[in-house]
Amino acid sequence: NLLRRDQDGLPVLLDFGLLQNLGTAPLLGATASYAPRGQGRGEMAAPWMDLHALGVTALTLLSGRAPEALLPADASEWPCPSGLEIHEGFREVLERLLSELPGRRFEQAGEVLQALKAVPMPESTGPMPSSERTVVLAPVVLASAALPAALPQAVVSPSPQPRRRQRADERQVAAEGRLWPVAIALLLSAVVGTAIGWFLLSRGNAPAGVPSTDRDVVGRSPTASLPPAEVDQRQQLLSRLRALQVDRSWFLELVDASLLAQFPERSGRLPSDSLEDAPLRQVWNELANEWLARVEQLPPGLRRRLGSLDPKDWQTQREALVAQGVNDRVVEQLVSVAANTLLPGVASGTKPPEPFRQLWYAAALRSLEEVKIETVKAVAEMATVLSSRVPADSARLISIQVPANRRLVLGINGTPLMQMTVYAADGSTAAERGPLRVVTLAADVGTPVQVLVTNEGVASGLLTLSCRADLPITNPAPKAVSKPLPRVDRNPIADPATGAQGPVEALPEPPGPKPAGVKEAASQEQAVEEPSDQPEAGLLNQ
Template identity: 70%
Template sequence: MEIGSVLAERYRIDQQLSAAAQGVLWRAADLLAGESPVALRELRDPAAQERFRAIWPAMQAVLHPQIPRFGGLLEEEGALWLVREWQEGQSLSQIQRQRSERQLVFGPGEVLLLLRQLLPPLAVLHGRELVHGDLNPGNLLRRDQDGLPVLLDFGLLQQAGLRPLTGATAGYAPRAQGRGEAAAAWMDLHGLGVTALSLLSGRPPEQLLGPDGAAAASAWRIPESLNLEAPYRAVLERLLSERPGERFEQAREALQALQAVVMPESTGPQALSERTVVLAPAAPVPVPVPAPTPALPSLGRDPDASAQSPSGDQAVSARSRPSAEARQQAAEGRLWPVVGALLISAVLGTAIGWFLLSRGRSPDGAPSTDRDLVGRAPSASLPPAEVDQRQQLLSRLRALQVDRSWFLQLVDASLLARFPERNGRLPSDSLEDAPLRRVWNELAEEWLARVEQLPPDLRARLGQLKDADWQKQREALTKQGVNPRVVEQLVSASAQNLLPGVVSGSKPPEPYLQLWYAAAMRGLGDVRIEKLKARPGAPTVLSSRVPSGGARLIAIQVPAGRRLVLGINGTPLMQMTVYGADGEVVAARGPLRVVTLTPEAGSPVQVLVTNEGVSSGLLTLSCRADRLAPTPLPEVDPNPIPDPATGATGVVDGMADPPGPKPAGAAKPQEEPLAPPPPAGAIQGDGGVTN
């Protein structure tokens, strides 16, 4: 593939990033999305193509803000192309090299924060029964947008339980993976543990692994200079271990253990303990000050006279000193009234301020309603880990341009709905409410992941949307002939994706109602209407590209008295629903398929196709109007009158011959052969044969 060539009339190849056994990685520009960058992986190996065709739908279903979204599959020039969302930033290996040049390493607090940030996306990936297979600093990127770590390079991704692929980065994959044992989630956790140890020490894995080659954590040399706390060190050892009784099996177990580790005060880099270069500048060498040169005697004057009497400058200074002191004393005398006035003003201002504050104070010492997050006062102190988590949340809210006040109300309402026994009381900063604050943070992450699915213009309007905003789109579709029940289906499907559990046809209360409005506007705004006529005998074909999260509504005119044969092809994440002319569902929502509709469905028939994938997909629809199949005639008895001799009915040839003499020339019935005579010497008796 040449630089500058266009793939599938959409992706322009801009740069080759890497070439490995798992394919060639390219950076491309999406010409249909304003030339936004995307990542393309080119696969030419037939086995790799077959593997990714089977696993790609599961990859498209992985949704987490720290995992790139996976697009479609393209087949061009004998290769399979995988489309993935582009992420801008620096890999941890690049950051590690830059710091190594300055003799810096990742600090314990920084690595602990990284582990806590990486385990949630790993848990989502493992929840889909997928194993990354190659976790190392080169495949972990620190995103420029928000500073969060992102998982990259899924070339060795494998389904859990299958044989892992070869080619993982040496030193980071466990030995069991090299032996071909079944892929499991703990293998990714092991790679994450080796990554953490390498970042902390600034050394590659081969310098940290002991010579015994055992699978236990003791095989790894954790430098004593790291000065890790005992709980921190214990979690790191479990991440490094391969033994079933010692290692973490799931990401949530490791995350729970890391939450109990106290966050160090510093979450930034620190100096390498084995540094050899002194970075502090050397102290300057003192320069000797030369002794003052004695003044030369003036001409015609006694040399000793200058020592006995002051010079001219000294005399002038002596004469001017009394007048300067007098002016200074006079100035000080004039300043005292000013100082007194300032003191009186300060006393009066303080008194007035205390009076006003006492009038505005809440009765009974009620706490202030000012809050930053989770209902705590801005001046309250929390553990460093929670502070870091809150700062990250605020950064993401600012990056997404989401109204902070509305989002806090959303998370608060979710927390109080889960714990109704609190009667509207939000968690405080006390140690007893730490579990509730943890639940609040988890709810905030879940809601933020859902809000990220909305387009930027809708995200910015959350908290200000009204009922009239989505009603305009509804009326516009109705005027174009869209059945109101189809509109309801569009709104319900979009709302279910954003607000699971909402009953179809109902609206939730505020602040959830804002998300319902946004979902309705997105669902109705992404609809494109197509019109077709089904012809007798010849199929009518329509091809259309459905964007991610979008929908296509095809209205098909069917001739009277004809049945409609309808076939639709597309991506596995597309769903179809068919409505009759009266708005009733004649083919329930489900995968794309072939259906046949009777004339009772009426005309026009409306077909709704939605794309639930993270990338656009091509839709192909074929329809034909056929005549109704002729009604089969009932079976007729060829001999309905019973035979007078036997009383039997049916075909005469199938009846038995009547008794009596046969006519001449009639075939004689075949006689049964006679039994052979008994052998000589045998005597037949009543009970059998004896010799």
């Protein structure tokens, strides 16, 4: 009946259960262990029964154990598991939700809201209720008179101490975060609804009359209102950031830098709330979704550290590979290959600037942790064969030991989406990145020779490597000198009429009558070439 929505990480109630009027006899069919014992005894329906079921649901999520495993058969009260690490204030609220004693239990949902005011909301992990997201994106100064009567004054919850926040961060596990923030979101979203929005507004907004200076998602102070569609997009974005446990400041800086790189003519100016900048804001939202889709590929432990990673974080894994004989340049190339999916367009072998470099460090930690090195020894005059499977969008590093003063003949077969790069012992590139093929390396490449095979496909692929160590060629055979071809006769066939050979222009005139017009032309040419000695008729008449 309760699902966690992927869009924003919030719990969604799918089934409201058996509805009945207050003060009526309870209906049959309640879920065992979730319904209070008073309902089983036939007590009249009351709000505290729903609150009790909500507390059981929260305890089940927090502990990961079924209700029947948490409540002994002879127990009169629900005990909180001893190993459950939650805030003391929230533990008190949870115990009162589970209690059935009239003097201790919550009778109305408003009482739960009042008790939750003293519980600090986690700021670094877990989903964020929709009303709090609205405060960040489009804050509105609310008059105190507009608040419900149950909440006459805005109570600002003190921010947790740094040490308390640090201890809370250390207790987070590497699997989408602990469920305690989700349980708080469940309580806040299921108790009353809109009243929780007022509660959160009173905790998150500045006092009435004080302008908000919170940073908007595109780097501005949200002084102007935006269209509802844009506000909704940003609400969803911030919800996903909280659910994925991604540092918001770093992520906004990442998207800002990406936008400004596409529009250098803006000279570092981010889009404003004006209508003319609406297309730029749309581009910003599209870039944010693209970057968030890439960040989602990282495990939760790495996502939480984005924005605070530095070169020292992957130094241990780097040194471990170097100790195994992998050249330091090859290690960086291996990281660059793994970073292609997170940083498309970045040249291989280069480190991008901040804030993009955080993703490069994350790719280094993930790829070097999962890297698998295959070792092969090339044998003289005999082929050594190795078969290995390369996961999708991953790489395989193969180290080949080559005997001294031997050439290496290397051939690799695999899928068309695989690429290979061969490195010499000093880390220089012996064979450029390209499709799988056969290469021959000179004896001066050293040992070990390292081959990096990448699989750019969406499915794993099998590669087969064959290598052999050959003697170097001491006296290479001289190159054969090519002889020029004989001159080609353009008219090899004799004329059928005269038997003469050669170009048509050079052939003698054939005997017999000439075609019409040929004789006259010839006579005119002869007359031009041989002028007459007789005077012209016109001159004689004169």
